[in-house]
Ligand SMILES: Nc1nc2c(ncn2[C@@H]2O[C@H](COP(=O)(O)OP(=O)(O)OP(=O)(O)O)[C@@H](O)[C@H]2O)c(=O)[nH]1
C-alpha cells in the first residue's frame with residue numbers, strides 16, 4: 560500500500576473555529592478554544608491517520624493563530640507563526656464562516672498571491688487550498704446555498720469547498736478524503752499513536768490559559784501567560800506546578816480575586832480539563848507573578864515567543 564504524508568496549515572481569521580475543529584477530529588481537547596478571539600498564540604501540530612483502498616495517509620494539521628493585524632509585539636509574533644505555517648505546508652485548509660462572507664477569502668487570496676503590505680510584506684508561495692466554511696449551524700440552508708454560489712466564482716482557485724459545523728460534526732469524512740487525495744506521497748513521519756508533537760507541559764499550559772480565558776474578561780487573558788515550572792509524575796497522581804504571569808499588580812489582584820476565589824475557580828477548571836486527558840489524578844498549584852513581558856523582545860523570547868525561529 561502506498562503511503563502519503565504532509566502538512567496541512569489550518570489558516571483563517573481569529574474565532575473561525577480552527578482549534579475547536581482540530582480538537583474534534585482528534586477526539587481530545589488539547590488546543591485552547593475560546594469564544595474570545597486571538598486565543599491561539601503558537602503553532603500546534605495534530606496528527607491524523609486516513610486510509611482508503613490504495614493508500615494510507617498521515618495528515619499533519621497545523622493549528623495557527625488567527626490572521627489579524629495589531630501593533631503589539633506578541634500579535635506580530637502570532638501573525639508570523641501563521642504565515643510560517645502557510646509557507647511550510649503542502650496544503651492549506653482555509654477556515655472561514657458565513658459571517659465573513661467572501662471578504663476574508665479574498666484577503667487570503669491576495670496574501671497567497673505574493674504577500675500584501677499589511678501582512679509584513681511576507682512573500683508567500685501560493686498553495687493548493689481547501690475552503691472549510693465553518694459554523695453553518697448558524698445559518699439557514701437557503702443562505703448557505705446563496706453563499707456557496709458566491710464562492711463558486713472562485714472555483715478555479717480552490718480544490719474544494721466544504722460546508723462544516725464543529726457543533727454538528729457534519730462533513731468530516733468528505734474533508735479527510737479530499738485532503739488524503741491531495742497529500743504528496745511519502746513515508747509517515749510519526750508513530751501511529753501520536754496525536755500531537757506538543758509536549759504534555761505545553762498542553763497543560765494551554766489548558767490553564769483556556770481557563771483564564773473562561774474566567775477573566777477584558778485584557779487579562781491577552782496579557783497573561785502560563786509556564787509550567789515543575790511536573791512530578793507519580794503512579795496515580797501527577798503534580799503540576801505552574802506560574803501565571805500578568806503585566807500589572809492590579810491584574811494580579813484580579814486573577815487571585817477576593818479571598819482567592821478567582822484563582823481557585825481557574826485552578827479547578829484547569830485541573831478538570833487536564834484530568835480529562837488521562838486516568839491519573841491531577842494536583843495543580845498555580846502562582847501569580849507580575850512581569851512586563853508583552854513589550855520586550857528578549858522577555859518574549861524567554862517566554863517561548865521567538866521571532867527569529
Ligand atoms: N456555533 C458554532 N460555534 C463554533 C463552531 N466551531 C467553533 N465554534 C465556536 O467558535 C469559538 C471560536 O473557536 P476557536 O476554535 O477558539 O477559534 P479559532 O479559529 O481557533 O480562533 P483563534 O485561535 O483566536 O484564531 C468558540 O467559542 C467555539 O466553540 C461551529 O461550527 N458552530
Ligand SMILES: [Mg+2]
Nearest residue numbers: 577578598599
Ligand atoms: Mg485557535
